[in-house]
Amino acid sequence: MLLTAVCIVLLIVLILEWFLNRRSRARAFWKIPGRRGTLIFGNCLDVVETPDVLFKKLRKWANSYKDLYRQWIFPYGVVHIYNPNDIEVIISNSKYNTKSLLYDFLRPWLRDGLLLSKGNKWQVRRKILTPSFHFNILQHFTTIVEENSSRLIRNLAKGEIEQTLDAVPLMSDVTLNSICETSMGTKLDEDTSGAGKIYKNSIHEIGKLIIYRIARSWLVFDTIFHLTKEGRRQKQVLKIIHEFPKKIIEERRSYIESHGFEIPTSDLNEDVVLGPLKRKMAMLDLLLFAEKDGLINEDGIQEEVDTFMFEGHDTTAMGLTYALLELANNPAIQDKVARELNDIFSESTRTASIHDLGQMKYLESCIKETLRLYPPVPFISRYLTDGLILSGHSIPPGMTLCHIHIFDLHRREDLYPEPLSFNPDRFAPENCISRHPYAYIPFSGGSRNCIGQRFAMMEMKSVLSAILRQFILLPVTNRSELEFTTDLVLRTTHPIYVKFVRRNNVNLQ
Ligand code: HEM
Numbered sequence: 111m112l113l114t115a116v117c118i119v120l121l122i123v124l125i126l127e128w129f130l131n132r133r134s135r136a137r138a139f140w141k142i143p144g145r146r147g148t149l150i151f152g153n154c155l156d157v158v159e160t161p162d163v164l165f166k167k168l169r170k171w172a173n174s175y176k177d178l179y180r181q182w183i184f185p186y187g188v189v190h191i192y193n194p195n196d197i198e199v200i201i202s203n204s205k206y207n208t209k210s211l212l213y214d215f216l217r218p219w220l221r222d223g224l225l226l227s228k229g230n231k232w233q234v235r236r237k238i239l240t241p242s243f244h245f246n247i248l249q250h251f252t253t254i255v256e257e258n259s260s261r262l263i264r265n266l267a268k269g270e271i272e273q274t275l276d277a278v279p280l281m282s283d284v285t286l287n288s289i290c291e292t293s294m295g296t297k298l299d300e301d302t303s304g305a306g307k308i309y310k311n312s313i314h315e316i317g318k319l320i321i322y323r324i325a326r327s328w329l330v331f332d333t334i335f336h337l338t339k340e341g342r343r344q345k346q347v348l349k350i351i352h353e354f355p356k357k358i359i360e361e362r363r364s365y366i367e368s369h370g371f372e373i374p375t376s377d378l379n380e381d382v383v384l385g386p387l388k389r390k391m392a393m394l395d396l397l398l399f400a401e402k403d404g405l406i407n408e409d410g411i412q413e414e415v416d417t418f419m420f421e422g423h424d425t426t427a428m429g430l431t432y433a434l435l436e437l438a439n440n441p442a443i444q445d446k447v448a449r450e451l452n453d454i455f456s457e458s459t460r461t462a463s464i465h466d467l468g469q470m471k472y473l474e475s476c477i478k479e480t481l482r483l484y485p486p487v488p489f490i491s492r493y494l495t496d497g498l499i500l501s502g503h504s505i506p507p508g509m510t511l512c513h514i515h516i517f518d519l520h521r522r523e524d525l526y527p528e529p530l531s532f533n534p535d536r537f538a539p540e541n542c543i544s545r546h547p548y549a550y551i552p553f554s555g556g557s558r559n560c561i562g563q564r565f566a567m568m569e570m571k572s573v574l575s576a577i578l579r580q581f582i583l584l585p586v587t588n589r590s591e592l593e594f595t596t597d598l599v600l601r602t603t604h605p606i607y608v609k610f611v612r613r614n615n616v617n618l619q
Pocket residue numbers: 209224225226236289293417418421422423425426429485486487490491551552553554557558559560561562563565566
């Protein structure tokens with residue numbers, strides 16, 4: 111009897127404690143600036159919009175609240191941040207490494223690949239994969255990327271002297287080829303490039319389905335989502351998306367088996383990687399060899415390949431597209447890049463070496479400025495487990511997601527005067543010295559930064575320099591016409607067209 115009474119009292123105390131604690135947390139949460147929401151569901155309906163309207167709304171909210179704002183999207187509190195000090199607090203601290211709930215919507219596709227995994231699994235995988243992005247290995251990959259850039263130029267040269275082209279499919283063809291060949295050791299030929307096209311279209315479609323789901327919080331439950339038209343479509347699209355990388359793995363596996371090479375996996379450093387296989391050693395090979403050591407299994411390999419195929423091509427393709435757009439719209443800047451290339455290559459038609467790419471300082475500034483104005487990954491998100499202070503506001507612990515808006519950070523007037531103007535000189539070394547270290551984060555930062563960033567920069571330099579050595583870019587789509595849309599990468603609602611005009615001195619081999 112006494113025991114029951116004690117238990118009941120204890121239970122009441124616990125409930126009270128939970129309630130008061132929750133109430134005080136809720137109070138702290140509502141003190142953060144933000145829009146009023148409806149009872150219980152909060153701001154859920156604010157985000158039920160088409161992806162283009164949602165994109166505009168997010169920008170409007172970021173402009174209305176100086177440093178941060180909150181939303182209550184049942185059952186989560188969400189803090190939106192775009193101030194470099196707050197961003198530093200989150201991404202420089204491994205305590206806040208956990209990717210938020212939003213990434214769970216990517217899970218049916220990327221499963222527990224590097225982007226989504228956490229803890230020990232993430233650490234082991236990152237360690238296996240890091241050597242394939244070492245500078246020495248990138249040197250070898252440069253040759254492959256340059257071959258792809260040359261192939262693009264040859265294809266462009268088959269067309270008219272002046273051609274207006276849709277930049278996104280053009281650039282994503284190049285980047286998908288490059289990631290397949292460098293990271294997967296597989297060249298897309300006549301047979302496989304059709305499958306590549308279907309794969310790319312499916313990625314666009316799944317991005318839309320994921321955003322549709324994110325904007326409707328009731329679809330967070332798998333059972334409900336799978337009952338919808340979109341849920342059923344997602345299942346079909348996933349089948350297609352998984353098929354293409356699966357084929358690539360099978361091909362590489364049989365290639366390795368038929369060539370019978372072995373490498374010691376106990377010490378996977380870059381010398382080993384470049385040892386027996388030279389430049390043919392790809393990221394996928396590291397995974398296949400790690401499989402033999404029991405560090406990863408077949409499913410693990412597929413999830414990493416899915417992750418790299420997506421992260422490694424779509425992001426870079428969008429970066430390249432916006433760079434073409436800006437160079438076409440800024441003839442003086444384009445001329446300056448052309449002069450820099452002329453200084454490096456003179457009349458020579460040789461492909462660029464890694465050393466040449468290193469000399470393209472002004473082109474590099476143009477790419478950096480492109481990634482500032484158009485960060486291909488416009489936002490990332492974390493789960494805040496502990497309470498903390500952001501921009502002077504107390505963020506209560508638990509149930510809080512933190513959306514980090516790279517797009518809004520990069521367009522802050524206090525960090526970048528005249529933020530909308532395309533000015534590569536912002537990235538001249540002397541102009542970067544006093545910049546906040548977290549004012550520019552196209553590749554995120556901290557331990558969960560982009561593993562492929564050096565590869566991406568190398569590839570963008572290779573493709574753009576190959577184009578600008580042979581073609582003059584003229585504007586067709588004006589940057590003022592761009593209408594962005596919410597997606598997994600920064601896309602626009604309409605195609606981005608650029609005109610390619612052959613230079614007079616062109617001498618294509
Ligand atoms: C311009 C091109 C690129 C941009 C802007 C970009 C941006 C980013 C960003 C912002 C993240 C952090 C994501 C997050 O915290 O949620 C990230 C992670 C990642 N990126 Fe990239 N990326 C690019 C190219 C690449 C390439 C070429 C590869 C592969 C070859 C790649 C592979 C990855 C992977 C695997 C991760 C997850 C890393 C981890 O969590 O350990 N990315 N990228």
